[in-house]
Amino acid sequence: MQLGTTEQATRDTPFSAREQAIVTAIAAAAMPAHGGLEGGGPATLARLTHFLRDTPRDFADGIRALLWMVELAPLPTRARRFTSLSRDDAESFLDAWVNGRLHLQRSALRALLTPIKYAHFDAPHMFEHVGCRYRVDTVRDEQPRWLGQVVDGRTEGDARDETLELEAEVVVVGTGAGGAAAAYALARRGHAVLLLEEGDYHRRGSFTGRAPDMTKLLYRDMGLTVALGNAGIPVFAGRAVGGSTVINSGTCYRLSERVFTRWRSRYGLGELSSGSMDPYYSEVEEMLGVAPAEFSLTGGVGRVVERGARKLGLLHHKPLSRNAPGCDGQGICCFGCPTGAKRSTDVSYVPAALERGAQLVTAAKVEAVEVVAGRARGVRGTLGSGRKFKVKAAAVVVAGGTLCTPGLLQRSGLSHPMIGKNLSIHPATKVCALFDEVVDQSRGIPQGYCVEDMADQGIMLEGGSTPLDVMSMGVPFVGRRYMDVMADFPHLATFGLMVQDTARGAVRTVGKRLLITYDMNAHDLERMRRGVVEVCKIFRAAGARRVLPFVAGRHEIRDDADLEALATRPLRAGDVEITAYHPLGTARIGTDPERSVCGPDHETHECAGLYVMDGAALPSSLGVNPQMTIMAMALRASERLSATL
Helix, strand or coil, X not given: CCCCCHHHHCCCCCCCHHHHHHHHHHHHHHCCCECCECCCCHHHHHHHHHHHCCCCHXXXXXXXXXXXXXXXXXXXXXXXXXXXXCHHHHHHHHHHHHHCCCHHHHHHHHHHHHHHHHHHCCCHHHHHHCCCCCCCCCCCCCCXXXXXXXXXXXXXXXXXXXXXXXXXXXXXXXXXXXXXXXXXXXXXXXXXXXXXXXXXXXXXXHCCCCHHXXXXXXXXXXXXXXXXXXXXXXXXXXXXXXXXXXXXXXXXXXXXXXXXXXXXXXXXXXXCCHHHHHHHHHHHHXXXXXXXXXXXXXXXXXXXXXXXXXXXXXXXXXXXEECXXXXXCCCCHHHCCCCCCCCCCCCCHHHHHHHCCCEEEECEEEEEEEEECCEEEEEEEEECCCCEEEEEEEEEEECCCCCCHHXXXXXCCCCCCCCCCCEECCCEEEEEEECCCCCCCCCCCCCCEEECCCHHHCEEEEECCCCHHHHHHHCCCCHHHHHHHHXXXXXXXXXXEEECCCCCEEEEEECCEEEEECCCCHHHHHHHHHHHHHHHHHHHHXXXXXXXXXXXXXXXXXXXXHHHHHHHCCCCHHHCCCEECCCECCCCECXXXXXXXXXXXXXXXXXXXXXXXXXXXXXXXXXCCCHHHHHHHHHHHHHHHXXXX
């Protein structure tokens, strides 16, 4: 971001003069100048204003409410507003919230400081100071012939035009892992396929590597989707041609026979097994070029984790398998691959479907499935230009993603009580460590290395690189302790873990926004604790001088006693910094029409000719990254759909 003066940058600020003073005071206390890094102040306010420029108004309103909460909070105990405190008192006040046992205080402060920290580090000189590049060179996009079969819904007429009427044999709603694979499978069998995508088609020339810009461009709700419950959990999903495959780390796993066995016994899915799904997985692996990552591309994080796991005698650790032949380890897969090496569906299944005759309309918001006499006959919606459209089709494949598919089904008249329920999210957290050696996690695959020794317990350890500005949000410290970690970024390593959750949440649409509810249960929290302890052990064995699990009350592990305390102390959901990336299950398949939304062939029980082929259809948490399973299941379901057309 290049700014002129601070006054120019804040001219259109959503904050009043008083609120600007509060932002400046919080930034100064939370991020004092240290280690050569610029401290928080007016420049932070300017960058925050720039960041908020394209965000929803209610997001800015939420920040304003949190600002006043902090401003007034010291009055009962200190008889002064926050902006009247000395710098040291302000820092200690925030630090007390970070380390306190009140979950709501910590969560509120985290929600406020996340965008402030993000904005503060969004500056070229901050990156340069710790030896990181700020922006990557973009590539020049080619113009292949299949692009002629893509219609941009933002330029197709306007709201005054008559309804655009289209026709296809199969209309596929969504271009992520499920929808793109389904479109390809149907098109190659000679069916007339029309793909509809709510987002835009962003080519490689759009991917700058800048996390704030790419989050707004590629993430649903600009990355602001949060599951509400006993721990506010961000749940990330993509909104573009390619869906969440554009913003994932490229990790590719087959589903274990352990989970298939559970599906057969619990959901009646007797035809599903590792053996029966092998041909579909093999086809996906060939399309995506799946292969283990080169160890050198796992970067410094892979190096220290491998060393620690080996010293602990762990047996199952290795570079992860990925869909990125030709990867050069730039470390920004989650913000659009700038080289096109990652075979997300926008560069794999979607072009392959278009080459086989499919058509694609982008910026096409599908509002409902047209149902006639109990059978799906097409869809209707609105283009980005405002023009209405209708599509007639013999079959409808819904693949809008786990979070959005339920709303579309309900707007279309389906009323099954399980729609939107059974939500699993694969909760994740991380541990950081500081080493004497240079790690440089600004380079390397975001998820490049794994430790699978706890996989049968539903705990996967995976990790790799984290850009500076993203890391700035993930360190829950404030004050000098926070800036000490950030100034030492070249020596910082981050490794994550995910737990196969047994808790279940729900998603529904309220107005135009998603409402996600989810409570972590004690069983999953215990799994998360065991995973955190294991990563701490790996880092300590690797020679870390500081290990930072960021668990409330145990932010740093200094010795065996600290580790034992972490392993045994009571843990609440709000004590851990949790995120989620793999929502599944909100329109699950099964043989029992009372307990499942769709049958084993993915056709809904309520409406003939209407199929769900995305993560929503998967019956339970997988315990591994889901993109390959979603694709393989979509290929299988499309094969069966083709036989009925």
